[in-house]
Structures are given as C-alpha cells and as structure tokens.
Amino acid sequence: MSQFSEEQLKRKMEDVKASFRVEGIEIQDDDDALVLARIRGEISQEEFLKRAKEAAKNV
Secondary structure (H helix, E strand, O other): OOOOOHHHHHHHHHHHHHHHHHOOOOOOHHHHHHHHHHHOOOOOHHHHHHHHHHHHHOO
C-alpha cells in the first residue's frame, strides 16, 4: 500500500513525466499505469520488472 493519496500519486507521476520530457523521453499511459500499479502494491516487483522488460522490447 502506498503512503501517498491517489491525488498525490497522480501529481508525482506528472512531475516524473515532465522531468523525462526535458530529457526527450515520453512516458506512455501504459508505462504510467504500470508504475502506479507497482507503487499501489497491486503487482509485485518481480511482475513489474517482467512487464517493464517486455514493454522495453516493443520500443
């Protein structure tokens, strides 16, 4: 379970996305959902890494 409220999580994700944009990297909605699922404890670290690696193959 996250120590942040849903609104705080969304604001923090927007900050992260903005930081990545400065570096020329665009975070997609699917990526956003994956990170939030991990932070919320909906998926394990192992599952997060598995999905992230799979997504990276499709870039």
